[in-house]
Amino acid sequence: MTYLKTYGPRADPVTGLTWGLMDLSLAVIVIVTGLVVVGVWMRRSRQPWPALASLPLGGSGGGTAWITIGVALTVLALAGALAWTVAVMAAVAAPATTALTIEVTGHQWWWEARYLGLTPDQTFSTANEIHIPVGRPVLLKLYGADVIHSFWIPALGGKTDTIPGRTNLTWLQADRPGVYRGQCTEYCGLQHAHMAAFVTADPPADFEAWRARQQQPAAPPPDTAAAGEPLVVAHCGACHTVRGTGAGGVVGPDLTHIAGRETLAAGTLPNTPNGLAGWIANPQALKPGARMPATDLSGPELGQVVAYLETLK
């Protein structure tokens, strides 16, 4: 989550400025601390409470040169900082054309990412894990579904809030492949702490393959997992969508390709069969306050549901 090292043209100029201002800050701290400590040490009165007559009370004038010089240096440093700031703002402004537009919506407490296609059947939604092609600028349209959240992938750029009733724009570009972790940074309620977002930067060919797969509806399950599908439709379908089945809810994350995701519940736990079973059985134990209620499934039913979901690659 550190942002002292970044990997894209939206973040890098800011990182340079951050380091620059940090070095300046440390220099100022060292200088002023030195002035105070050395001043107190050199000028301190050696008597415990000096006799009044011996005090060096000069006139009330004098010493204003300190203020003049100190303030002049401060003004110079600040002018430099301001010029650099404005230059960086211009440098990281959104490029005129972007390769891809993704609509990102902050929900209590997960992220929805909607990839717009040329036709409605090419449009799809996923959650918490946003794939982008390496080396291409990507425009993000940010929406708030309920309260204000803030979208932040430190290694790729700063935060932008997702505010209900507004559309905010930001952009990012990753210069090398990898998974970049981020987290909601605007306090949004009980599970603000468990609202991670991941950006996965894939080589362009891999990205296209990923996108093509995501555009497909869920494949019919093999016989071994077929018993789970009606259970998912019945128990999960009110809130979740599995495209190609009867499950069409829009409250929670789209599960059409859930098995292809690395984590569950916005980074709360790893997406393994055990993790999935534990999460479905009792979400409130793992993420107290989460909007997902415990599901009324028997043990064998739970196994069938997990087996089915595991097929949704």
Place this chain on the structure above:
Amino acid sequence: MTAWEDARTPRSAKVTPSSPGPRLQKIWETGPGLKGWISSVDHKEIGKRYIVTAFVFLLLGGIESLVMRLQLSGPNRTLLSPEAYNQLFTMHGVSMIFLYASPVLSGFSNFLWPLLLGSRDMAFPRLNALSYWVYLAAGLFLYAGFVVGRGPDAGWFNYVPYAAREFNPGVNIDVYALGLILLGISTTVGAANFVVTFLRLRAPGMSIDRVPILTWGTLTASVANLLAVPSVSLAFFLLWLDRQFGFHVFDAADGQPLLWQHLFWMFGHPWVYAIVLPAMGMVSDGLPTFCRRPLVGYTPVALSTVATMALGFGVWVHHMFSTGLPDISLSFFSGASLIITIPSAVAVFAWTATIWLGRPVITTAFLFFASMIVLFVIGGVSGVMTGSAPVDWQLTDTYFVVAHLHYVLIGINVFPVVGGAYYWFPKFTGRMLSERLGRWNFWTMFLGFNLGFFPMHLLGLMGMPRRIYTYSAGMGWDTTNLVVTLGAFLFAAGVGLFLINVAVSLKRGRIAPENPWDAPTLEWATASPPPPYNFAVIPTVASRHPLWEHRLNESAGRSCLDEGLLLDHGRETLGTTPLDGEPSLILEMPGDTPAPAILALGLAVLFAGAPLKAWWLAGLGGVICAGALVLWFWPRRVHADEPEAAHG
């Protein structure tokens, strides 16, 4: 305005042990017992109550933070539920910002102002009492919800829509909204009182270029409060209407959630300066005493105080850099946020020069004041970093900002306040605090503070967001968080040593003379603690340093402290002209009365009825208020009719 507006020409007198002290004592003394205690309008009494109450809230807020630090000392700890954590961090902010930082400075200023200015009380003693009682009522009101598990939980900044009824249906946010409106009444009447006192109640000869810097700090803070508090009171009132009466000011569909942030920070940022400028004033006045020379650059420091406040109204958007505002707006507010550093630099270099050109005597108070310069600079430069909008996109809402704001608020408020407590304790109580315990106190607080808060910068740079109740292992934050928790407890131990020092010294401290530090200003020209009437005669002032004049020779004339206007026809003090401090009228001061306390009680009952929608209760509160106001405005006996007593 030199004409006497009172028909009477006041008598002048010389002070002797038998006169006029005993007669003034009878006039100004607070009555005995509980009734006297509740009725007192003595600014010194009110000031001490403010300070003690503010420290109680500081301790509560401190305990809240220690519990949070235990929860965060390692990954995935389960000491606190998310709901408990959210209430704790909200109440921590509310306690520290609203119930400690501002009131404690009101306390110091209330106690000290009339003594610094050579007056017998504040301009409106009853308003002064009212502002304390309403503060107390608002504090108890805000904590009442917390005690029953319904404390506010949307952060002290209380952003909508999270604080709207849809997402936060309980009574907790209503209590917060109404509690802050109630507190706003206290702040407003207190601020008006300071402004008028500054303009009209200075000793004759104390032109505005001769007042101590502390009064500049409190004056500018008070003017800022008068302008800023309406914004937040309005915001909270509209929020209450949204929540309970179906208004749509802040909702996303028909209103505008961002409007809340603008209204809140238009208040919030000036408020930050309002809770540090008086404390900076304490350092500007206290530090020179121990450096054994006048402050370097009185005029630039006084002007920079005012300039900070004026600029402070133009930087609120730096709390909103990531809300998606246009770049041109961000550039403007970035510029303003950097420029506001300049007046702060004036103060820093003035203090440093005072040390270099003086002969510092190292006392506990001096250590707190001098270390504040360093903490101020650390909080200042991290403020410059967050003031640069692109950098702030990364820094905001991480622990870097938590570190920044604690360096600002603890560094520039708590350190000067504790230093001020060592400096003025003899004046408050008549006894000295222990210097030996004081050294332990200072070093524990200083090391604990830096150990606890400096690593937070690193946590922020490592990406740890604010306001999270837990974090997973493997983020690289574990060790640093443990260090922060240890530092927090060490800092708390330092605060504990301060309280022990106060408790021990109140009983066994060395008896303080009038002027134990050989300090230059008027409060040290009267007894420790001062008599109820402050000064036996109204002093006449000829320079900035009335008690150092014989050594400084900074003015032609000499201040006169033991002969002056007597003003003993009842509770009286002198009104002077706003700029030059020339005598202009005799002010008749009101006597003790329980009316302010009753009015505050009525307001509290009224405000308690509102969130419960118990309108009969609110009505009862209104009736109590009306009764209190009748008592308040009941015609007074005119003292001028009293025969003049014989003076010895």
